[in-house]
Every structure is written in C-alpha cells, then in structure tokens.
Amino acid sequence: MIVEGLVYTKQHEWAKVEGNIATVGITDYAQMLLGEIVFVELPVVGTEVISEHEMAVVESTKAASDIFAPVTGKIVSVNSTLESEPELINKDCYNAGWICRIEMADDASLESLLNAEQYKQHVKGAGQ
Amino acid sequence: MKLIFEKSVPGRRAVQAGPGDVPAVNIQSTLLRESAAELPELSELDVVRHFTELSHRNFGVDSNFYPLGSCTMKYNPKVAEHIASYPGFARLHPLLPQLRMGGMLTQGALRVLYEMDLLLREITGMAGFTMQPLAGAHGELTGMMIMAAYHADKGNKKTTVLIPDSAHGTNPASAAIAGYSVATIPSKDGVMDVDAVKEHLSDDVAGLMLTCPNTLGLFNPHVKEICDLIHSVNGLAYYDGANLNAIVGKARPGDFGFDIVHVNLHKTFATPHGGGGPGAGPVGVTEELVPYLPVSVVAKRSDGTYTLEYDRPKSIGYIAPFYGNFSVVLKAYVYILMLGNEGLRRVAENAVLNANYVKEKLKSHYRIAFDRLCKHECVFSISDQMAHNGIRAIDIAKALIDRGFHPPTVYFPTVVHEAMMIEPTESESKETLDGFIDAMIDIAGQAGSDPARLKTAPATAPVCRPNETAAARNLNIACL
Numbered sequence: 001m002i003v004e005g006l007v008y009t010k011q012h013e014w015a016k017v018e019g020n021i022a023t024v025g026i027t028d029y030a031q032m033l034l035g036e037i038v039f040v041e042l043p044v045v046g047t048e049v050i051s052e053h054e055m056a057v058v059e060s061t062k063a064a065s066d067i068f069a070p071v072t073g074k075i076v077s078v079n080s081t082l083e084s085e086p087e088l089i090n091k092d093c094y095n096a097g098w099i100c101r102i103e104m105a106d107d108a109s110l111e112s113l114l115n116a117e118q119y120k121q122h123v124k125g126a127g128q
Numbered sequence: 129m130k131l132i133f134e135k136s137v138p139g140r141r142a143v144q145a146g147p148g149d150v151p152a153v154n155i156q157s158t159l160l161r162e163s164a165a166e167l168p169e170l171s172e173l174d175v176v177r178h179f180t181e182l183s184h185r186n187f188g189v190d191s192n193f194y195p196l197g198s199c200t201m202k203y204n205p206k207v208a209e210h211i212a213s214y215p216g217f218a219r220l221h222p223l224l225p226q227l228r229m230g231g232m233l234t235q236g237a238l239r240v241l242y243e244m245d246l247l248l249r250e251i252t253g254m255a256g257f258t259m260q261p262l263a264g265a266h267g268e269l270t271g272m273m274i275m276a277a278y279h280a281d282k283g284n285k286k287t288t289v290l291i292p293d294s295a296h297g298t299n300p301a302s303a304a305i306a307g308y309s310v311a312t313i314p315s316k317d318g319v320m321d322v323d324a325v326k327e328h329l330s331d332d333v334a335g336l337m338l339t340c341p342n343t344l345g346l347f348n349p350h351v352k353e354i355c356d357l358i359h360s361v362n363g364l365a366y367y368d369g370a371n372l373n374a375i376v377g378k379a380r381p382g383d384f385g386f387d388i389v390h391v392n393l394h395k396t397f398a399t400p401h402g403g404g405g406p407g408a409g410p411v412g413v414t415e416e417l418v419p420y421l422p423v424s425v426v427a428k429r430s431d432g433t434y435t436l437e438y439d440r441p442k443s444i445g446y447i448a449p450f451y452g453n454f455s456v457v458l459k460a461y462v463y464i465l466m467l468g469n470e471g472l473r474r475v476a477e478n479a480v481l482n483a484n485y486v487k488e489k490l491k492s493h494y495r496i497a498f499d500r501l502c503k504h505e506c507v508f509s510i511s512d513q514m515a516h517n518g519i520r521a522i523d524i525a526k527a528l529i530d531r532g533f534h535p536p537t538v539y540f541p542t543v544v545h546e547a548m549m550i551e552p553t554e555s556e557s558k559e560t561l562d563g564f565i566d567a568m569i570d571i572a573g574q575a576g577s578d579p580a581r582l583k584t585a586p587a588t589a590p591v592c593r594p595n596e597t598a599a600a601r602n603l604n605i606a607c608l
C-alpha cells in the first residue's frame with residue numbers, strides 16, 4: 001500500500017509535509033519486509049537530523065534496521081506510544097505508527113524525495 | 129517431558145550418606161532459612177534417566193546435519209579432542225611460564241603456540257600471528273586496534289573505515305570500538321563495488337574490512353584492486369577470515385594485499401563451535417605491523433628452547449588473559465598437521481563443491497540470490513514463496529526441524545530479502561546432502577499445497593513454534 005500525497009525515500013521512509021513540519025514513518029513495504037516490529041529506538045526531541053543520515057532504529061524479530069531522516073531539520077516531537085506498542089508500525093504505518101516530526105531547516109532536502117508514483121516504481125524494481 | 133521437580137516423590141533418596149562423625153554445630157537461627165528448600169527427591173536411576181533423556185534432545189553436528197551459513201559448523205575430529213586432553217597439556221597451570229624455571233616445564237605448549245604461528249603464516253601469507261584473541265569478533269577488535277595503533281604511531285590522521293553492506297555486524301562494531309566511523313559500501317552484482325570504494329576514498333580512510341568470499345558465498349574478483357586502492361591513501365586492508373574455509377590451501381589473503389587477517393580456528397580449523405565454543409581468533413599481520421601485536425609473543429632462543437617475550441614497546445598490550453584459549457589452538461594445530469597441505473586444499477575443494485551441489489539442486493525450487501558459481505555457501509531468497517503463499521524463510525527453517533535438519537541461517541545477509549543461507553561444509557557426504565535437498569524440495573511443495581500447515585511447523589520438536597514476537601516484546605527477565 002502506497003499513499004498518495006506523501007513523499008518517500010528510496011530507503012522506504014515516508015514523510016507528510018505540512019508547512020515546515022514533516023511527519024515521518026516507514027512504509028508498508030518496509031514493515032512487511034521487516035516482519036513483526038518488537039522495539040523502536042526513537043530519536044530525542046531537539047536533536048538535529050540530516051537528510052539520509054540515521055535518526056532512529058527499528059528492530060524486528062529478523063533484524064535491527066536504521067531509519068534515515070528523509071529531511072534535514074530538528075526533531076520536534078516523537079511518537080512515544082511506540083515504546084510500549086511498537087506493533088503500531090505493523091498495523092498502521094502511515095497513521096498511528098508515525099515515528100517523529102521534524103521541523104525542516106529548508107525545503108532543499110525535499111527535492112530528492114520520491115512522489116507516490118515514483119516510489120511505486122522503486123518498490124517494483126526492488127522486488128525483482 | 130516432565131520437569132525433575134514434577135518427578136519428585138517425598139522421601140525418595142539416591143545414595144544415603146552414613147552418619148557423620150563430625151560433631152553437630154549450633155547455627156544461629158538468623159542464618160537458617162525459614163522453610164525447607166524445595167529440592168527434587170528421586171532415586172539415582174530416576175536422575176540418570178532424566179538427564180539421559182534431556183541429553184537426547186541436544187542437537188549438534190555429532191548427531192545431525194547443521195548447515196548454518198557463514199558459520200562453518202564442520203565436524204570436529206575426535207583425535208584432536210583426545211590430544212588436547214593429555215594431562216601434559218590439560219593440567220598445565222597458565223602461570224607456570226612466569227615462575228622461576230617454570231618455562232622449562234611448558235616447552236611443549238610454547239612450541240605448539242610457536243609452530244601454530246608458523247603454520248598460520250604459511251596458510252595466510254602473513255608475517256606474524258598472535259594466538260590470543262578468544263573469538264572471531266575479538267580478533268576483529270584486536271586487528272582494528274592494531275590498525276589504530278599503526279596510524280597513531282605514524283601520525284596519520286584517519287577517521288573512517290570502509291565496510292561492505294554484506295558484512296557481518298561485528299565488523300562495523302569492531303571499527304567503532306577502535307574509534308573509527310564506518311562508511312558502508314554498497315555491493316554490485318553481489319560483491320563490494322570498486323567504483324563505490326573509489327567514491328569513498330580519501331586521506332581520512334584508515335582502512336577496509338572485507339570478508340572474501342563474502343556472506344553471499346561470492347569471491348570478489350576485484351579484491352586485489354580494492355586493497356591497492358586502500359593502500360594508495362595509506363590505509364590498511366583487513367581480511368575477515370570467517371569464510372577462509374572456502375579458499376584455505378588455495379589462495380592467501382596476504383597475496384591479495386591484505387595487511388591484517390583474522391582466522392576463526394573454530395570454523396576453518398574444526399575446533400568446537402556451537403554451544404559456546406570456546407573459539408579462538410588468531411590475528412596475523414604484515415612485517416610492518418608485527419611490532420604492534422599483543423604481548424606476550426612466543427620466541428625461539430638460539431639453543432632451541434622457547435620463551436615468552438614481553439618487551440614490545442609498540443604492542444597494543446594485553447587483549448586476553450595469558451595466551452588465549454590454548455587448548456583450542458592445540459586442537460587446530462593437530463587438525464592442520466593431520467590434514468597437511470594436500471588435505472587442506474581438499475577441504476576447500478569439497479566445501480565449495482558441496483555448496484554448489486546444493487545450489488544447483490535447489491535453484492529450480494527456490495530463487496537463488498546470485499546464480500553463478502559460489503564458494504562455500506549459497507544464499508536463496510524465499511521471496512517467491514512469500515509472494516505466492518505468504519511463506520517466509522522462518523517457516524521453511526522451522527519445517528526443516530520436522531525433517532531432522534538444523535535450519536540454515538535465515539535473514540542474513542540482510543541485502544537479500546527473506547534470505548536463507550546454506551553452508552554444507554566439506555564434512556558432509558553426498559547421501560546427507562541428498563537427504564537435505566529432498567527435504568527442501570518437499571517443503572517447497574508443501575509451501576504451494578498446504579501453506580497453512582507449514583506455518584505451524586515444527587510439529588515434532590519438544591517445543592514447537594515459540595512466539596518470538598511476544599518473547600521480544602514482553603521481556604521477562606525476572607529470573608535473572
């Protein structure tokens with residue numbers, strides 16, 4: 001499942017941009033590959049993150065995976081519900097399973113992100 | 129199977145000790161427990177049967193096929209165990225060489241360490257070894273500390289180590305603990321991409337960590353070029369010997385241009401591996417790096433006796449108590465001498481032959497990650513079964529248990545989706561491999577015909593399908 005209106009990274013994060021705030025999570029494809037999520041290491045509010053650099057860790061029964069920041073900016077809030085209910089990422093990755101909100105430094109890092117159609121093609125390519 | 133506590137019958141006893149002739153002592157009541165300890169009460173025969181039954185539930189390479197990829201779980205010849213149990217070795221006290229005249233009582237053991245150094249030099253093409261690291265990852269850390277000591281000594285300002293995306297997780301961990309940041313290099317056609325290495329090349333590069341053949345069982349044809357590139361910026365090339373079994377006796381990391389090498393004795397050289405080993409991860413280096421090796425080092429005097437040298441001012445120091453896992457080194461020494469040059473070559477040849485046999489027989493039933501000649505292991509992706517039937521690698525792994533095989537490595541390397549990594553090793557006969565192949569084909573059939581049943585496998589194990597998600601999410605460590 002890919003949601004229209006969001007932007008995506010090649011590493012399977014999504015971002016929903018509203019003004020200068022980007023809400024960030026991992027895609028349905030990513031949660032399916034990871035399998036059942038058992039732990040989420042959330043970023044610390046106030047941390048500066050850089051686009052394409054690690055900002056969080058998601059651990060499943062299969063592997064621990066770095067989550068990369070889709071945009072450059074500052075973490076302004078995190079979804080602390082994930083600490084007790086990491087399975088929200090499996091159940092509802094685009095809504096209740098959001099990971100954090102980033103206040104973007106500028107729009108520059110948005111340029112390299114994919115739209116829904118481009119991401120769909122990217123996933124298609126990755127599956128082959 | 130009942131717990132030993134459930135088999136307990138009040139008053140039942142094994143051996144009855146006779147009445148003691150030591151006078152009873154009055155113990156302060158504050159030191160006594162308030163209620164009696166709940167110890168199981170059984171006859172000796174009940175206890176013997178209980179533990180014998182438990183021992184039958186062990187699964188090891190002595191009982192069944194154990195194709196755990198990237199782990200080289202090969203058979204451990206019993207003669208090596210026997211020799212390591214000789215009292216002359218087994219009862220040596222590790223402090224003996226430090227005592228006055230004690231060195232003369234440990235000449236045999238020191239000679240084993242000295243000659244093992246020479247044997248490993250010959251096998252890997254390096255100039256000197258330390259036997260001290262207690263496992264592969266410990267060898268990696270030792271190697272990276274040598275790399276850091278070398279750069280510090282030379283005044284080189286280095287910050288970064290290049291590691292391919294298919295590496296064992298211990299590689300970046302070792303580099304980080306040695307103080308370096310890690311640049312992950314993507315793979316191309318299953319091996320470290322030379323162009324990506326060039327892109328990351330700068331004066332900041334301290335070195336490279338490379339497993340070759342890598343965790344996909346693929347030998348990097350550009351390995352020499354990659355080492356040369358690293359040397360062009362005064363970096364050092366580190367060879368992770370986890371997969372040395374594929375090339376032992378055939379090719380030497382030192383000849384590719386590597387500067388530091390670790391060898392897993394518990395993999396390539398057939399010392400016990402599963403169940404905690406213990407392992408040993410000797411580290412070899414080039415002539416230029418020998419001064420940085422840990423202390424102590426076994427040296428041969430002009431009169432032919434052996435001694436321990438400590439006066440090594442540039443050494444990284446102690447990395448393990450005493451001389452490492454000595455008996456593991458001894459078992460590997462026996463193995464190498466027993467096989468000799470010709471035998472070690474045949475190890476590599478048969479390990480590679482067996483892996484390719486399994487790959488060819490199974491590739492029409494499971495998607496092969498890279499369809500070309502592999503080395504000691506082959507990696508399948510269960511992605512087709514997942515797309516069509518919702519079957520994951522874990523389901524195939526569990527179904528193998530019902531068919532009498534230990535599951536291969538799953539979900540590693542992470543660059544392959546739903547990875548299943550099979551390393552048969554040279555120990556296994558064609559008949560065993562055929563049995564495993566038949567089981568895998570049977571499971572592939574069941575993935576199509578009855579996926580729901582596959583999801584509940586294993587049905588025959590003492591513990592069937594533990595809920596791994598619940599176990600990870602609801603950690604209950606109260607008993608610790």
